[in-house]
Amino acid sequence: AAKRTRSGARLYEPRDDKSSAHHLSLTADLARAIRLDELTVQFQPKLDPTTGLVTGAEALARWRHPREGFISPDVFIPLAERSGLIRPLTLHVLKVALRQCAAWRRAGHDLHIAVNLSPNALHDSTLPDVVTRLLEQTGVPPASLTLEITESTLMADPTGGRKTLDRLRAIGVRLSIDDFGTGYSSLGRLRNLPINEVKIDKSFVQRLAEDHRDRAVVRSAIQLGHALDLDVVAEGVEDAATLEHLRREGCDLLQGYFISKPLAAADFAAWLVGRTSR
Ligand code: C2E
Ligand code: CA
Ligand code: CA
Ligand code: CA
Numbered sequence: 266a267a268k269r270t271r272s273g274a275r276l277y278e279p280r281d282d283k284s285s286a287h288h289l290s291l292t293a294d295l296a297r298a299i300r301l302d303e304l305t306v307q308f309q310p311k312l313d314p315t316t317g318l319v320t321g322a323e324a325l326a327r328w329r330h331p332r333e334g335f336i337s338p339d340v341f342i343p344l345a346e347r348s349g350l351i352r353p354l355t356l357h358v359l360k361v362a363l364r365q366c367a368a369w370r371r372a373g374h375d376l377h378i379a380v381n382l383s384p385n386a387l388h389d390s391t392l393p394d395v396v397t398r399l400l401e402q403t404g405v406p407p408a409s410l411t412l413e414i415t416e417s418t419l420m421a422d423p424t425g426g427r428k429t430l431d432r433l434r435a436i437g438v439r440l441s442i443d444d445f446g447t448g449y450s451s452l453g454r455l456r457n458l459p460i461n462e463v464k465i466d467k468s469f470v471q472r473l474a475e476d477h478r479d480r481a482v483v484r485s486a487i488q489l490g491h492a493l494d495l496d497v498v499a500e501g502v503e504d505a506a507t508l509e510h511l512r513r514e515g516c517d518l519l520q521g522y523f524i525s526k527p528l529a530a531a532d533f534a535a536w537l538v539g540r541t542s543r
Contacts, residue, residue, distance in 0.1 A: 292348045294330060295341055299353050304328050306361045307527035310536070311379070311498065312519045314512035319540045321377035323413070323520065324362035325527045326354065342383055351385050355392075359399055363410065365530055367403040372534075374541045379411040379441065384418040387426025393433050400436070407437030413464060414440065416448030434459040441498070446486055456493060463490045467501020470521070474506040487514050 298304045308322040328336045345351040359380050366378040386392060400407055412433060419426070419442065434440060441462035442450070446469050469482050483499070490497035499511050502521030511519055528536060 288344065291330075291333075291336075291341075292344055292350070295328070295344060295348070295350055295354075298328055298330070299350065299357050303331075304354065304357060305529070306358055306365070307529055308362075308365065308378075308533045309520055309527040310525050310533070310540075312524050314508060314516065314519050316542075317540075318542050319376070319537060320518060321379065321409075321411075322533065323379040323527075324358055324365075324381070326358050326381075327527075346383055346385055351383050352389055355380075355382065355386050356395060359396070363399050363403040363405050366405050366409065368530075369534075369537075370405065370409075374537060376541065377409040377411060377439075378405070379413050381413045381443065382418075384415075384421070387414070387418070387422070387429045390429065392429055393436060396433065396438060397436055400438075408439060411439040411441050411462065413443040415443045416445050416450055419458065420448045420450060420454075430459050445490075446482060452489075455489075460495060462496040462498060464498040464500055465516075467499075467521070470499045470501040470507060470511075471503055473510055474504065480510070483511070483516075484514055487516055491515065 295304075305327045306324045307327050308324060310319045311321045311323065312318070313320050326338050326342070328338075328341050330336050342351070342354075345354045362378050362380050366376060369376045396410070396412075400410065414426075414430075430440060439461040440459060441464050442455075442458070442460055443464050444466040445463040446466045463486065465483060465486050469479050469486070473479050473483060487497045496517045497515075498518040498520065499516050500520045502508050502511065502519045502523050504523050507521075508519060508523055525536060
């Protein structure tokens with residue numbers, strides 16, 4: 266089930282391995298990983314293309330398994346969802362991310378932090394209280410925390426998570442629709458959601474320079490977002506031409522490998538020097 270990447274790191278490939286015993290043992294390992302801080306968080310910067318300054322970062326969970334090597338979040342997040350571990354995992358990431366954000370702010374960098382919420386998180390009625398407590402403990406202002414929720418999550422369950430979303434908004438936390446463009450939001454529904462931001466999916470952004478259809482989709486997403494008074498973020502910016510195009514189209518924030526890959530906290534701090542408004 267393991268394959269070597271170019272860098273030599275082992276990569277766990279779920280489709281190769283249908284053994285449920287293996288999944289069970291991975292689930293047990295994940296529970297331990299969350300407890301023992303084996304699960305870490307990387308930070309990918311978000312850039313304001315009009316100023317060239319970094320305004321914040323997205324927190325992305327990382328799991329380095331002692332035997333299997335790095336396991337992709339596309340594997341362990343669904344595993345956590347199915348096994349009831351998503352709550353402790355989400356709280357762990359939130360805590361680490363908010364502490365890091367507080368540390369940046371103490372160092373004089375006025376940065377915000379974005380954390381991903383998985384589908385089941387909106388069914389956890391304790392989430393708003395937990396978020397409130399963590400904001401108080403770390404001193405991060407609510408408006409400096411953005412929670413990213415995928416469009417497909419919101420569309421699959423139009424009413425279920427609404428109460429949680431409203432309570433999170435009431436705290437002053439920002440809400441973003443992640444992977445925007447892949448989930449068939451109706452315009453009416455979009456207008457009525459308590460959101461602050463849409464984040465255009467990278468599948469539309471990556472080939473922007475070559476594909477005029479992707480350019481058309483991205484242009485309408487930006488116009489629609491702005492017409493609804495939302496901030497528009499693009500992910501998957503992989504080259505200079507795409508960055509320049511999105512800047513000209515009025516996209517508010519950009520994220521992608523061309524700006525930076527997700528970085529461990531120490532590397533992020535070094536990378537930041539000279540790139541914030543400080
Ligand atoms: P996402 O929220 O859409 O995150 C963006 C993914 O795109 C990340 O993959 C990021 O590393 C990758 N990426 C960033 N820039 C580029 C680029 O320029 N080109 C390309 N091709 N990819 C880029 P990652 O870290 O593997 O995460 C995958 C997904 O796993 C995330 O998608 C998110 O849905 C989920 N995830 C990650 N961390 C967490 C977490 O703490 N909680 C939850 N619930 N989900 C998480
Ligand atoms: Ca995200
Ligand atoms: Ca995304
Ligand atoms: Ca995604």
